[in-house]
Amino acid sequence: MQKGMDELTHGDSAAAYADLRSILAKYPTDLALLRPRAAAGMASGHDADALSLFRQALAQRPSDPWRLRLAAIVLEARLGRWNEFDRDVEALRVAKKNGMDHGLDGSSGFVIDEFNIGTGKVQGVIYPQQLSRYHTLCRFSLPQQAELNAPTPAGATSSTSSARCHNPDFQPYMDVESDDVDQAAFKKANPDKAAKGERSYSLDSYPAPCSQR
Numbered sequence: 001m002q003k004g005m006d007e008l009t010h011g012d013s014a015a016a017y018a019d020l021r022s023i024l025a026k027y028p029t030d031l032a033l034l035r036p037r038a039a040a041g042m043a044s045g046h047d048a049d050a051l052s053l054f055r056q057a058l059a060q061r062p063s064d065p066w067r068l069r070l071a072a073i074v075l076e077a078r079l080g081r082w083n084e085f086d087r088d089v090e091a092l093r094v095a096k097k098n099g100m101d102h103g104l105d106g107s108s109g110f111v112i113d114e115f116n117i118g119t120g121k122v123q124g125v126i127y128p129q130q131l132s133r134y135h136t137l138c139r140f141s142l143p144q145q146a147e148l149n150a151p152t153p154a155g156a157t158s159s160t161s162s163a164r165c166h167n168p169d170f171q172p173y174m175d176v177e178s179d180d181v182d183q184a185a186f187k188k189a190n191p192d193k194a195a196k197g198e199r200s201y202s203l204d205s206y207p208a209p210c211s212q213r
Helices: 002-009 013-026 033-042 046-060 068-079 082-097 158-164 180-189 193-196
Strands: 112-117 118-131 136-141 173-177 202-206
Touching: 013 033, 033 046, 033 068, 046 068, 068 082, 068 112, 082 118, 180 193
Parallel strands: none
Antiparallel strands: 112 118, 118 136, 136 173, 173 202
């Protein structure tokens, strides 16, 4: 076991995943083995097996699930298991709303997916509670772009727009959100659903600082 743990600590996830297999076969319900082998599998591309192992670990620790469930959510997204993903995200939001776990920070998102586009990286983030008055469900942080190529806002000169739009630290993003315009149209078309608290969402992009609200 120690060899596998050392390999995981030093970043050799593939070796750790292989070396922890035999000892986990002897002790299949041992949480001290399930969690590191699941983590090693997740880091080395064995996503389906890692998800199975994390779920076995969840069964062992139902009263303290969030670190394990968040890992499962990441893997569900990778594997395209969206029904399971929606179920676990909803459980996360209910836990935060009901105060079941104060470690779930409603103002900070959790990265659930990362992938490369060209030389840049996209991160997918979900929020335990819908963020801000725009009810943001999730955000995709995008690679840096040529911000000064963004359209000049109405009523602004090109020079003032350039000053506002130039921020080398700004990270472009896209939000899945429900603003007042979305909801007004949804309420008109679906009054019964709106009365039950349901919302309509759209995907909106913010390529430069001057596009932020």
